[in-house]
Amino acid sequence: MATSTNIVEFPSRGSGFPVYSDAAISSGQKKPAETATTASFLDVQDPIFSEAGSSGSQNLRLSQNELYPARHAFSPEHITALRLLTLAVGRSKRALDAFAADDALIADTEIQKLQVLLPELFCCRALGDGFGTIINSFMSAFEALAGDTPDVGQIRAINRVLQLLKEKPFLSADEADDQVEVLENVGLSPYPRELVEFLSSSD
Amino acid sequence: MEELAKMGRDFFKLTALHLQLSLYDRLGLRLIYFKEFKDREEAASAFRSLGLIKEPTTKKFDIDERPVSQQYTLRWESEKKGTLVTCKAETRKIDWDPPIESAQVFSPIHKERSGIVLDIDYYTIAPVEIGQVDMGEWLNHALHLVSRDTRYLFEA
Numbered sequence A: 001m002a003t004s005t006n007i008v009e010f011p012s013r014g015s016g017f018p019v020y021s022d023a024a025i026s027s028g029q030k031k032p033a034e035t036a037t038t039a040s041f042l043d044v045q046d047p048i049f050s051e052a053g054s055s056g057s058q059n060l061r062l063s064q065n066e067l068y069p070a071r072h073a074f075s076p077e078h079i080t081a082l083r084l085l086t087l088a089v090g091r092s093k094r095a096l097d098a099f100a101a102d103d104a105l106i107a108d109t110e111i112q113k114l115q116v117l118l119p120e121l122f123c124c125r126a127l128g129d130g131f132g133t134i135i136n137s138f139m140s141a142f143e144a145l146a147g148d149t150p151d152v153g154q155i156r157a158i159n160r161v162l163q164l165l166k167e168k169p170f171l172s173a174d175e176a177d178d179q180v181e182v183l184e185n186v187g188l189s190p191y192p193r194e195l196v197e198f199l200s201s202s203d
Numbered sequence B: 001m002e003e004l005a006k007m008g009r010d011f012f013k014l015t016a017l018h019l020q021l022s023l024y025d026r027l028g029l030r031l032i033y034f035k036e037f038k039d040r041e042e043a044a045s046a047f048r049s050l051g052l053i054k055e056p057t058t059k060k061f062d063i064d065e066r067p068v069s070q071q072y073t074l075r076w077e078s079e080k081k082g083t084l085v086t087c088k089a090e091t092r093k094i095d096w097d098p099p100i101e102s103a104q105v106f107s108p109i110h111k112e113r114s115g116i117v118l119d120i121d122y123y124t125i126a127p128v129e130i131g132q133v134d135m136g137e138w139l140n141h142a143l144h145l146v147s148r149d150t151r152y153l154f155e156a
Helices: A056-060 A076-100 A104-115 A118-122 A129-145 A152-167 A173-185 A193-201 B002-018 B040-049 B135-149
Strands: A019-027 A037-039 B027-037 B071-077 B081-096 B109-124
Touching: A076 A104, A076 A118, A076 A152, A104 A152, A118 A129, A129 A152, A129 A173, A129 A193, A152 A173, B002 B135, B027 B040, B027 B135, B040 B081, B040 B109, B109 B135
Parallel strands: A037 B071
Antiparallel strands: A019 B027, B027 B109, B071 B081, B081 B109
């Protein structure tokens, strides 16, 4: 692929010939080394991603903050989704902690705070079908609970799915379906009420 | 570049879908710029003015002329990401003679182009899961980093 975009400026000496640019994006095997000198790389850290949960083999994978290190380069949907998902993961974790401390009221409050994030997260569904599917299933699950607090197992599943979504916001619809099943397996109803009613009426 | 990001997004999404990929071993963005100068000496002089390397100013190897076709390369590499920056003065030579049967249609090409090449390869080393990547987003971040951090070359 080739374009004629000039990103970096050369000093204005020499002739007035144009600057050409060739850009290529690739995925595949690592290229052989051609280096003469090496130096340390200053990694750009973003505080928004401080809760990136990783363990075991995931340490060898790139996290979202390593993959997308430039704050100014984010699309509005992407940065909003990551900010809200960080909040949501934190709230679900605090709900779990509250249950562990036998404080159902705090747990319920945290879950309510999590629930109000969902409409704004749904506005970020341009990130992908998978993202929209999972957020939609959360909204349906909370609607089906009709104000009841989910139990510990359900909150744990919600926390896990939220963490996965935070690390993989561009997941495919198939991957998202697997996560919807995770929610269903813990007794949540992740499908829209209208759909459930329609399916049960056709039996 | 916006067009590239847009095309990259769709192309990689479809490729991953149809090839049923679950993991990228390596993501890479390579940008190559070429600034043309009048001749090899002028390109070498422009490279020298960048102050990237220290050249001997006296006669060496029994040659009076100053060095040409200089090259400066740096690689930054962590466990997960890397960048290779190469800046060099270069002369490109094109010698092409058309086949005899088309000699009346095409003219022979004998050209020399001298200039400075800036080649930046920004890449990942650790594997990346498909669900983590939107190629348009990644390209925007990579382009931002490259344009921000390559400026040091021209600050001398």
